[in-house]
Amino acid sequence: MKKMLSGILSAVMCVGVIAGGTVPVMAEERVVTIYSSKDAWKDQCAEAAKRIEETYGIKADVVAMPNTDIESVIATKLATNDPPDIIFSNVPQTVEQYNITEKGEILDEEPWVERLAAKDVLTYKDGHIYGMPTYVSGNFFGGVYYNKEKMKELGYDNPQPKTMDEFWAILEDIKSQGVTPVYMTDADPWTTQVWTTMGWGVVLDEKKDTIYNDLLTNKIRFTDIPEMEEVLQGLQDIYTKGYANENHASQTYDTSMAVVGEGEYPMVIQGEWFEIAMNDAYPDVELGSFAIPFGDKDMIAIGAYTEGAYVPKGENSELAKEYLRYWSSPEILGPVFESYPCASAWVDVDGGDLLPAQKNLIENYVNTGKYTYEFDAYFDVARPIMEDYLFRNIVEVTMGKEPAEAIKDWDERYNEFMRDKEIEGFN
Amino acid sequence: MKKKKREDYLYPKYLLLPVVLIFVIFFIVPVVGGIAISFTNWDITRSGIKLVGLKNYASIMRDSSVQTAIRNTLVFTICIVVFRNVLALLLALAFSKPLKTRGFLRTIFYVPAVLSYVVVGIMFNALFQMDGTVNQILGAFGILCKQEWVASADTALFTVILEDIWKWTGFHMMIYIAGLAAIPQDFYEASRIDGANSWKQFWYLTLPMLIPALTINITQSIIGGFRVFEQVLTLTKGGPGHESTVMGMMIYEYFNRGFYGKSTAITMLLSLVVVLVTIFVRKYFASKEVSY
Amino acid sequence: MFRRKYTWRTAVLEILMLLLSLLVIIPLLVVVLGSFKTTGEAARFNFSIPTEWVFTNYKDTIEKSNLMLAFKNSVIITVFVVGITSFICALGSFIIGRRKDKLSRFLNTFFSLGLIVPICVVPTIVILQFFHIDNTKTGLIMVMIATNIAWAMFLFTNFMDTIPRELDEAAFIDGCNTIRLFLNVIMPLLKPVMMTNIVIVGMGTWNDLQTPLYLLNSSKNLTMPLTVYNFKGQYFSEWNLIFADMVLVALPMVLVYGVCQKYIVEGITAGAVKG
Numbered sequence: 001m002k003k004m005l006s007g008i009l010s011a012v013m014c015v016g017v018i019a020g021g022t023v024p025v026m027a028e029e030r031v032v033t034i035y036s037s038k039d040a041w042k043d044q045c046a047e048a049a050k051r052i053e054e055t056y057g058i059k060a061d062v063v064a065m066p067n068t069d070i071e072s073v074i075a076t077k078l079a080t081n082d083p084p085d086i087i088f089s090n091v092p093q094t095v096e097q098y099n100i101t102e103k104g105e106i107l108d109e110e111p112w113v114e115r116l117a118a119k120d121v122l123t124y125k126d127g128h129i130y131g132m133p134t135y136v137s138g139n140f141f142g143g144v145y146y147n148k149e150k151m152k153e154l155g156y157d158n159p160q161p162k163t164m165d166e167f168w169a170i171l172e173d174i175k176s177q178g179v180t181p182v183y184m185t186d187a188d189p190w191t192t193q194v195w196t197t198m199g200w201g202v203v204l205d206e207k208k209d210t211i212y213n214d215l216l217t218n219k220i221r222f223t224d225i226p227e228m229e230e231v232l233q234g235l236q237d238i239y240t241k242g243y244a245n246e247n248h249a250s251q252t253y254d255t256s257m258a259v260v261g262e263g264e265y266p267m268v269i270q271g272e273w274f275e276i277a278m279n280d281a282y283p284d285v286e287l288g289s290f291a292i293p294f295g296d297k298d299m300i301a302i303g304a305y306t307e308g309a310y311v312p313k314g315e316n317s318e319l320a321k322e323y324l325r326y327w328s329s330p331e332i333l334g335p336v337f338e339s340y341p342c343a344s345a346w347v348d349v350d351g352g353d354l355l356p357a358q359k360n361l362i363e364n365y366v367n368t369g370k371y372t373y374e375f376d377a378y379f380d381v382a383r384p385i386m387e388d389y390l391f392r393n394i395v396e397v398t399m400g401k402e403p404a405e406a407i408k409d410w411d412e413r414y415n416e417f418m419r420d421k422e423i424e425g426f427n
Numbered sequence: 428m429k430k431k432k433r434e435d436y437l438y439p440k441y442l443l444l445p446v447v448l449i450f451v452i453f454f455i456v457p458v459v460g461g462i463a464i465s466f467t468n469w470d471i472t473r474s475g476i477k478l479v480g481l482k483n484y485a486s487i488m489r490d491s492s493v494q495t496a497i498r499n500t501l502v503f504t505i506c507i508v509v510f511r512n513v514l515a516l517l518l519a520l521a522f523s524k525p526l527k528t529r530g531f532l533r534t535i536f537y538v539p540a541v542l543s544y545v546v547v548g549i550m551f552n553a554l555f556q557m558d559g560t561v562n563q564i565l566g567a568f569g570i571l572c573k574q575e576w577v578a579s580a581d582t583a584l585f586t587v588i589l590e591d592i593w594k595w596t597g598f599h600m601m602i603y604i605a606g607l608a609a610i611p612q613d614f615y616e617a618s619r620i621d622g623a624n625s626w627k628q629f630w631y632l633t634l635p636m637l638i639p640a641l642t643i644n645i646t647q648s649i650i651g652g653f654r655v656f657e658q659v660l661t662l663t664k665g666g667p668g669h670e671s672t673v674m675g676m677m678i679y680e681y682f683n684r685g686f687y688g689k690s691t692a693i694t695m696l697l698s699l700v701v702v703l704v705t706i707f708v709r710k711y712f713a714s715k716e717v718s719y
Numbered sequence: 720m721f722r723r724k725y726t727w728r729t730a731v732l733e734i735l736m737l738l739l740s741l742l743v744i745i746p747l748l749v750v751v752l753g754s755f756k757t758t759g760e761a762a763r764f765n766f767s768i769p770t771e772w773v774f775t776n777y778k779d780t781i782e783k784s785n786l787m788l789a790f791k792n793s794v795i796i797t798v799f800v801v802g803i804t805s806f807i808c809a810l811g812s813f814i815i816g817r818r819k820d821k822l823s824r825f826l827n828t829f830f831s832l833g834l835i836v837p838i839c840v841v842p843t844i845v846i847l848q849f850f851h852i853d854n855t856k857t858g859l860i861m862v863m864i865a866t867n868i869a870w871a872m873f874l875f876t877n878f879m880d881t882i883p884r885e886l887d888e889a890a891f892i893d894g895c896n897t898i899r900l901f902l903n904v905i906m907p908l909l910k911p912v913m914m915t916n917i918v919i920v921g922m923g924t925w926n927d928l929q930t931p932l933y934l935l936n937s938s939k940n941l942t943m944p945l946t947v948y949n950f951k952g953q954y955f956s957e958w959n960l961i962f963a964d965m966v967l968v969a970l971p972m973v974l975v976y977g978v979c980q981k982y983i984v985e986g987i988t989a990g991a992v993k994g
Contacts, residue, residue, distance in 0.1 A: 437897055442897070457846055460841075521732055546968070560745065650835065694839065
C-alpha cells in the first residue's frame, strides 16, 4: 500500500520537478543552508557569502524572512529534526529559545575563538561558546541620537546632560520653541522599550550582582523594585508632558529616518542601528548622540549579545563549521568592513572608522568602562514572552496605562512562564 | 438485494479512494497527532516530553489573554455573520436591477476577497492611522478626528471587524447573486398576480428560495469568524497589549513560545466550540429547507 | 425580480452603488498609485497622483524579489492543488450523492471536520517526513489539497442533487460506464460549481502565506505572498516597491476571477431556466 502510494507520489513529484526545473543537489556541490531574519542578512553578509563562494567554492542557500516568521520557522525545523546548517540569530541571546545547549554544536575549539574581540559577551552562562559573531563585537549602544543641524538651530551644540533634570530641561526648552523634541515609534514595541532596558540596567547597576539572580530564582519580584516603576514613569512623562509626537502609537520604526533626516523632529531614543540606517538613507545628515543620565549616573547600558551564527547538530555541521571559519577570516571580512565600517568582532580585522554618533558613545563610555549591561540581557530565558508581555505593556504605558500596573502584569506573566518551565524556585 | 448490488456496481466505492485517502493521510492523521500533543507538555526549548492530562486545558482557560480572546472571537463572529450577510444580500438585490455599470461594479466589490491579508493589513494600517486617509476624509466633512483606530484599545477590534467586512462582503454577494439568479422568474409573476407586494415577495418567496445560498454563506461566515487569525495578525497583532487578540492569535502566540502542547490544546478547544455551533446551525436550516 | 425598465429610482441606486464602490476603490488606489511613486512619497500613504511616475518600480521589484521564480512556484502549486482537488472532490461527491447510504452520510460529516479544525503544523511535517516529501512542492500540494477538500466537498455535495438521476439512467441504458458518465455528462453540468470552486480554492492557495512558510522554506521554493515582505525590513521599508509587489501578487487572481465570474452566474442561471 505504502509502496503504491510512494509510487504515485513520486510520479507526481517527477512531474513537479520537471515542471519546476529543480535538480537534486549532487554530492560534489558544497552548499550550506542558512536561515536568517531579513534584517540580519545584511548586504555585508551577502557580500561575505559571495566572497566565500568565489574563493572556497561553498555556496550559501539563504532563507531570509521577516523576524517573527523566521523565529517560529527555525523553531519548527529544530522540533522536527530538520535543522538548517547555520542559524543566524542574536548570540547568545537566543540559546534558550532554540534549545541550543542540546541542539547546537559547541564551538569552544574553533580556531577563531582566540581572535575574538569580546569573548565574554559571547560565552553562554554554562561557559561554552555556541555562536560565532558574523560581524560586530557587540550590539546595542543606545541613547538619544539627534540631528546635529536641527539641534544647533534650537540652540544646542553637543548637549551632554549629566542629570535627569538637565535632560528634562532640554526637552522642555525645545518644546517651548514650538518643536516636538522626540519622535517615538510605538507601533514597533522593540523601539519603545529601548528606554526601559537602558534605564533599568543603569539604575540597577549597583545591585546587579545580586538582584538579577534573585529575580531569576524568585527570591524577589519585579513589583518589589521601586526603581522599575520610576524609570517607567519617566517614559510616560515624555508623552504626558508633550515631548513626543502625537501619532506615536501607529508609527513604525522605518518612518523615523525620514522625520529626523528632514529635520521635522530632532531626537530619537534608539541604538546604533539608527545611525547605520541613516548613513544609508540620509548620508549628508550629521548625527550626534548623548547618553540618557538615568538616576543621574554617568554610564550607559549596552547589549550583551551580538549578531551571530549557531551551528545546529546535523549531517552538514562539519561543512557549516568550515564555512564559518572562512567567514571569520581577514581575507573575507576585511574588504567587507572597508565598505561597511563598524566595531569589528575580530582583533585582527580592522573594522574601519566607526560612525560618529556611536563612536561618541563607545569611546566615552564603553572604552572607559562606564557601562553596564541592559536589563533585557539578564532575562534571555524569558525571551519567548518578552515581546508579548513586557514590550507590549511598556507600549500600553505610553498610551496611559499605570506603570505599576504594567510591571505587575509583567511580573505575573513572568512568574507563570517560569513555573511552566519548571525553573528552580518557581512553584 | 439486487438494487444494492447494482448501486455498488454503478457507483463503486473505490472511486472515493483518492479523496478519502489524501484527506485521511494529510489531514486527519496530523489532527490526531495534534490531539495527542495537546495532552503533553511538549516544549521545544526543553527535551523530555510527558503526558500531563488536562493540565494544558486548565492552564489556558486560566490565561486572561485567552479569556479576552474567547470574548473577542465571539463578538467578531457575531458581527461579521450579521454584517457580511446583510450587506451582501442588499448588494445582491441591488444587482437584480438593470444597472448600467453592473459588470464593473460586480468586479470591484469582489476584488477585496482576492487580495491577500498581508496586502489588506498594510493598506488598513496605513488608512486608519492617526494622520491616515480615514481621518483626513472625516476632517473634510468637518469631523475633527485624531483617533488611532488600530492602536487604541477601544477601537482596535472594531477596525479588524471593519477590515473583514470590507474584504469578504463581495464574496458573499456573488453567492447571493447566483442564488437569486436561480429563482425562476415565473414565480414572481405568479405572486404579483396574486397581489403580493415587494416586501411580501421578498419574505415569502425570495428568502426561502435562497436557503441554499444562505446556508453556504452563513456557515462560511461562522467558520471564518471563529477561525479569525490572519486578519488580526496582519492588522493589530492582537494589540494594544492583548486587547484585540482572538483564539487563532493565541494559538500562534503559544506556538511561537514553543509551547506546542498548549498551542494544540487551544486549537482543540476552538474546534470543539465550532463543531457545536455548526451542528446547531445546520439543524436549524435543515428544518427550514423548502422546495417548490 | 428583474424589472426591465430603467427608472429614476434605478439611476439613484446606481449612483449610490458607485459611491459605495469608492470604499473599495480608494484603498486600492493608495496601493496602485503608490506603486508608481518614489520611496519617500509612497511612505505618506495618501492617494495623491505621483509627482513623478516611476515606472521602474515594477522592474526593480521583479528583479529584487526574484518574482519570476515565486510566480512560477505559485502557479505550479495552485494549478495542481486546484486541478486535483476539483477532480477528486467532484468525483467523490458524485459517488456520495448518488449512493446516499450510511457510508455517504458518514463521509459528509467526516469531511466537514476539515472545515472546522485548523492545520496542525508539526504533526503534518512529521507525516511528510515519513513519506520523504517534506520540503518539496509535492508535499505542500498534498497538504493543501487535504485542507481544501472539506470546503470543495461541501460545495459539490450541495449542488449534486440538482443534476437529475434520470440522466445517469439514460446514460447507463446507452451503455456508458460510470467513469464515462461522470466525465462526459456530469462534469459539464457541474460547470458553475466547478468555476466557483476553482475561484475559491485558487484564491485560498495563491494567497496562503502560512502553509508554505512552514512546509516549504528553501530559497528555491519561494511563493508569491512571501515576496511582499521582501522590502519591509524591521529597519527600513521601501513602500513603493512593496506596493508594486502587492499589485503583481494580486493581479493574477483578479484576472482569474474576472474570467470565471461570467461562467458562475450564467451557468447557474441557465440551470434555473432549464429546471
